[in-house]
Amino acid sequence: MTDTATPPVSRTIDARGSFCPGPLMELIRAIREGRSGDVISVWSADRGSKTDIPKWVEKAGHRLVGVYERDGYDEIVVEKIR
């Protein structure tokens, strides 16, 4: 996906500089702390994140809003569903 339009983000996690599974673990922490309906944007420069995070989101029953290629990193946006 390359669409740049994203819903309003309630929290941004800048996990650039963190390596797999760091960005996923940061997202999991935010999901734990957040509320249903929160939209969380994860920035990761680790190439594994754009496959690992969507797989986790599917298993955990949340919604993947999108994966966007940014300048030198990926932005993965997730909505907390439950």
Add this chain to the structure above:
Amino acid sequence: MKRVLVLGGGVGGTLAANLIARKLRRQVARGGAVVTVVDQTGNHTYQPGFMYIAMGNERAESLERPERRLLDKEVELVVGQVTRIDIARRLVELADGMRLAYDQLVLATGSRILPELVEHFDTEAHHFYSAEAALKLRRALDAFTGGRLVIGIAGMPYKCPPAPLEVAFLIESELRQRGLRDRTEIHFCSPIGRVFTIESVSEMAAPYFDQKGIEVHTFFNVEAIDPERKVVTSLEGEELAYDLLILVPPHKGAQLVTDAGLAPASGWLPTDRHTLQVKHLMPPGTPDAEVPRFPDIYALGDATDLPLSKAGSTAHFEAPVVAERVAAAVLGREPHARDASYTGKVMCFFEIGDGKGTLLQFDYDHPPKPPRPNQLWHLGKIVFNKTYWMTVPRGRV
């Protein structure tokens, strides 16, 4: 006089202090420098041995030595609890009121386990991250006559990443030998999408789970334990019933470094991946090159936030870099190129069960390529564990 202060008498603190004292031998002898280790207990514990207590092959008494005996005689030892680090005044305070000033500070403050972060952990789950807990797990295994065994990870990062996999393999092997395997289901829960964080190691280990009939549950982040129903649930919504539950407890860095404003709430010290200097705590996303480093504060071992195994081996290979840089600063020279930069080197053994093991050796740029498991690597681990006292803390390997 230049004062080098090392907080923590684990693998990293002990080895770094000994190496620093050797590099500054003349200055220490003349009274121009002093190297001091502050340790809470005055006892050095070989933590990798805890797992073997749980497996019935080790005794807690064999895993401790007085720290004084492991330190070179040039190193001073203060036994006490550090209650405050004052970076502005360059001193630390101890619980008994003692104050120790420093010119160079080495933070080898390790990690701590927090089982209490998971409700009912203490009464329902076992672990092997202390001698006492490992012995309790051993007793539970002795009393186990079959049922559902669940092994999981209740927080990342944690000490010795291969340990829960090793425990799964070793217990499976034991239960087979005891004739209980047919009566036991073994479940292994990984918080991520594979069995181990490093892909090459995961690829090596995954077939062993199949071969040994251990059911793997990926993306299982422990959320709660229900003691009534004997069920552990994941954040992802999965439930697993257990008769015996073994969980790696959540870990954090030392509270002391968070209180000092050096680390975030997690306690992991922001650390330069090559110089091992502690970095200033900055808002997430600040480009690394723009984050200032403390020129006189270093971190090593479990205490850092580096994306490496929290293991004695990491501290072992970091210590020569810290020692060289600290000694160079005291002597007013540039660090020698050979030990000036940490490459991310880690080397550790990995038990597969049935008397076999393999070796994980890697650095920042080279992922591990574990050799085919055999008896030699298992024996290597046993020999290493037994000879540790004579080798690692004293800088002989």
